[in-house]
Amino acid sequence: MIRPAAPAADRPAAADRPADLVLHSAHVHTVDDSRPRAEAIAVRDGRIAWVGDGDDWRALTGPDTEVVDARGRLVLPGFVDSHNHVRLGSDADCVQLAGARTLEEIGARIAERLRCHPDADWIEGEAFDYSAIPGGRMPTAADLDRFTGDRPAFVLSYDVHTAWLNTAALRRLGIDRDTGQTAYGTVRKDPATGEPTGFLTDFAVRGLSRDGHRALRAAGVPWADPDRQYRRLAGSLDMAARYGITTVVEPQNSLDDLPLFERALAEGRLRSRLVAGLFHPRGTTAEDLAAFAEAARRHRSDRFRVGPLKLYIDDVVEPHTAALLEPYAGHHSHRGETFYPPEEFAEVLAGLDAAGFQAFVHATGDRGIRTVLDAVEHARTVNGPRDARHQIVHVECLDPADVPRFAELGVVACMQPRHCSPDIAGPGRDWAEAVGEHRWTKAWPMRSLHRAGAVLALSSDWNVAEMDPLVGLYTAVTRRGLDGGEPWMPGETLDLATALRGYTLGSAHAVHLERELGSLAPGKLADLVLLSDDLFAVEPKAYLDARVELGVLGGEVVHRAD
Structure with a gap:
């Protein structure tokens, strides 16, 4: 279990026992509003013991303390990737296209x-x-x-849909x-x-389900073999540690997939905390929900947790399977479909909410997103408000009328900045052409949501896009392609501090872990990274050349750059 943070009065004084790790002469960007910036940080027994300035850190050191001179480089909370399909990974046995x-x-x-x-x-x-x-x-x-x-x-x-x-x-x-x-x-x-x-x-909805995977395996498709799945998982977990991702949210799994994570934990491959969501396809039964709840009770350690439920309301824009309010560009009537009638989905979500589940709902089209917001509003009406933190995942095409509803309903916007890059979704690409130029202002409105008070949980959606959070930060701040060029919808860029919050504290909040993770404050778990550069002191293009020099999970160094 995650150990509760000790009250300040109960924590050992600095002189009582030396720290295990100290980083000094740093730019410590804490993502802690009570102390946004510091110069040094000390770690003891897996938690942050002290954050401060100057040479005060020397009083915390002893003969066994590892002392790291950061030489002005940036120290951040460990990245929390709120939507990362580590179980899908990138398969070495597949042709990479x-x-x-x-x-x-x-x-x-x-x-x-x-x-x-x-x-x-x-x-x-x-x-x-x-x-x-x-x-x-x-x-x-x-x-x-x-x-x-x-x-x-x-x-x-590329989107596995x-x-x-x-x-x-x-x-x-x-x-x-x-x-x-x-x-x-x-x-x-x-x-x-x-x-x-x-x-x-609908491959993501069906092929990644328990029945879908079993059917592919029975048909002899090698991709679905459990050993192949584990190799993908292990490779992705190694990559996460290398990129300073100290917490991964794997959003869509069946009960059959949980032994893969248990194996990774037992073999020491799980060098990030992992939160596994369970897939809730249409037709999920009361017996299934009881099994989900039991899995959540069984897996609640500080390294591996199970709990949220993943649902779909629509599919994706490019093949015209997302649900739009108005027809696709060039079509007279086709708007895509929702996987549930709205009334049915509202009742399903209200039932999950009443049972205490948190829902991650995939929604890309503006009609799909509105259907989910309406369902959350219905759940609050019938159940009363609670701190559920239901998520809408992707939020690709959002009608302006629905922007304020995220904050009003307590819905987290789980978004992937790299998806809105012009070299992926912009002019001349299938996404932009499918919705039509008149809807481009609806594309990934991160700044509008932030200004309206919504919690942003930013993520990679690996292996749909690059796992590296620095790539996501670059795109969030610039809305440019990796080769530069003109920005697409630059009015929806984020400043660096807001984007970093989305990759740390916002994503921790999204899975109810903000008291333990996501910022650097005394008493919190010592999950942190040291970067090769101070991102606040360089142009955004330089983010792409930066790397994680040191990755620390619970006070343990899990990655050290060569």
Whole structure:
């Protein structure tokens, strides 16, 4: 269990017992409003013992104290990544398609994989970008067939919300013109022939569910193998420690996935605290909820906790499956769909709220977001207000009328700054073209939400985007691509201090851990990072060249740069 912070009067005086670790001559950005800045910090028994200035730190040292001269560099609370799919990771056994801008480049990468692994039973790929498909259409089995031949191919989009299969994979999985839904996705059909196109939507909703994963594993798709899952998890956890992420929120898991985290903990691979959300698909039963509650009771240590529930109200903008208030650009009537009728979703959320659960709800479209806010308002009406901190995750296209409702209803805006970068979502990209220029002012309105009093919990959404919080900070502050260029919707940038709060205290608040994590104050858990540069003293472009020199979790050094 997380040990409660000792009252100031009960903590040992500095001279009684030396600190275990001291960092001095630093710019300590505490994210603590009572003392925003300091020059030194001392750690004892896993907690922050002292924060101060000058040479007072010397009184806390002893022969075994590790003393680090920060030489003016920046010390921050450890990053809290409020939405990070460490269990999905980046799979070394998949063809990596990030950055492939054309079908030909996708084909070249597949050919290279086949050259190196000629006996592979399946071709698997991840991170394909919708914009690589010519003409703004969605991919087809025929597109893959020319590169893969008769070997089955299973390829995931960069956002893991869609799957792309070739003809051999359709046969292997038993998908034909009579198949509408599978346990792992919705089968798109050619309107002229009625045959499956090879494109599956709703993969994140179905394929990452317990039933979906079991169905893929039973069909022999190697990506779903538990050992492959664990390798992805272990690699992602190592990356999190390297990037100074001291707390990870893995938002979507089934009960079957929890042994992966238990194994990582037992093997010493869990060098960040981890909060695991459990997936609540439509049709979740009372028995399922009882099992979720029992899992939460069983896993409540300071290193591994289980508890929040993940729901979906809509899908994603690029394939036109997010729910919009008005039709998609170029369409007369198509607005996308919600996974629940609004009235049903309101009752589901009210029931979860009454049972004491916290909900993380994926919502990208303005109608999807409004449906969730309406449901939270309904829950407060029937249950009375409570400090639930329900989250809306992504908040990509938000109607201005709904901006103040986040603070009014106590809803956390869990957002991913990198998603709004112009090289991912901006002009000429599928997201911007799908919503149309008249809605660009609704795109990721982080500054508007902050000014309206909403709590921002910022995150990476790895492996949809880079895990490195410094990349997210750069994008939040500039709204520019990684290569610079013109900013997109610069009126919604954040200042650095606000963005840092979103990656630390805001994200800790989002999972009810702000009393223990997210700022540097005496008595709190000693989760902190030392950066190679003082971000407040350099231009934002330099954030991308900075790195974590030292990562500390509960007073233990878990990462030290070479």
